[in-house]
Amino acid sequence: MFDFLSVIVNEIRSYFVPEKITYEITGECKKCGKCCNYMYSYDTYTEKEFKIMQFLFPAYKRFYIKGKDEEGNLIFACKMVTEDGLCSDYKHRLPMCKKYPAKKIGYPGQLHEGCGYKVNVKKFEDYLKR
Numbered sequence: 001m002f003d004f005l006s007v008i009v010n011e012i013r014s015y016f017v018p019e020k021i022t023y024e025i026t027g028e029c030k031k032c033g034k035c036c037n038y039m040y041s042y043d044t045y046t047e048k049e050f051k052i053m054q055f056l057f058p059a060y061k062r063f064y065i066k067g068k069d070e071e072g073n074l075i076f077a078c079k080m081v082t083e084d085g086l087c088s089d090y091k092h093r094l095p096m097c098k099k100y101p102a103k104k105i106g107y108p109g110q111l112h113e114g115c116g117y118k119v120n121v122k123k124f125e126d127y128l129k130r
């Protein structure tokens with residue numbers, strides 16, 4: 001339970017605390033809809049935790065649990081994505097949707113296969129070249 005409380009605190013902090021690592025993103029969206037249909041959460045591990053998150057952050061009610069991967073991690077999807085892979089609520093999409101793929105996260109992002117974007121991670125040597 002303590003772990004989950006720290007998840008909630010971190011969720012709130014994420015709105016205010018700027019991350020220190022910035023990744024370079026290149027490319028553009030091909031509108032395939034994969035990122036709206038298959039999502040992972042790095043801090044919500046059980047259905048019960050997801051229900052609590054939806055209660056605390058009602059904006060997450062647009063998401064649902066689609067299934068689990070072979071390692072038992074929850075896979076989420078959005079109710080707003082159309083069969084064509086487009087957003088049916090584009091005007092009111094969440095900040096996380098507008099920022100996708102996030103440039104400021106604490107770990108290198110992994111994109112869906114075939115995604116039009118590319119996350120360019122700088123290595124230590126790249127910084128030395130400057």
Ligand code: SF4
Nearest residue numbers: 029030033035115116
């Ligand atoms: S997975 Fe990539 S290309 Fe497909 S909709 Fe999402 S951002 Fe666009």
Ligand code: SF4
Nearest residue numbers: 036078080081087097
């Ligand atoms: S609100 Fe729109 S852009 Fe955001 S996950 Fe849902 S369908 Fe995708």
